[in-house]
Amino acid sequence: MNIPESAPSDTDLRSWLRARVAHYVQLDVADIDTTTALTTYGLDSVYALILCGDIEDHLELVLEPTVAWDHPTIDALARHLEETLAQGSPSGESR
Structure with missing residues (x-):
């Protein structure tokens, strides 16, 4: 697997995910709680797939579309994602 040379820290990854979700649902990042279900914010299946693609591109991973x-x-x-980065891609593939 091709792991990015500097994998994001826990804080960086959560911040990046919060920013992506906020963008999709058109809310301020401060309004996104990391413990709240994404569906609560109206994240639908289309945006869930887009998020999966963004994560794959950002972290150079291959993920299940249902992640x-x-x-x-x-x-x-x-x-x-942190566990996946530590272990390698769940499908064993690299990008």
């Missing part, structure tokens, strides 16, 4: 549904909060998603 945002399987990990429904920013905190849960960030934990999953």
Whole structure:
């Protein structure tokens, strides 16, 4: 797997995810709580797929398209991504 040379810190990853979600749902970043379900903000299946693609591009990972549904909060998603970065791509592929 091709891991970015400087993997984002826990704080950086959560901040980046908050900014992406805020952009999609047109809210201020400060209004996005990392412990609240993404669906609460109106994140629908289209934006969940877009988020998955953005994460793949940002972290150079290959992810399941259901990653945002399987990990429904920013905190849960960030934990999953951190574990994935530590272990390698879930599909064993690199980008």
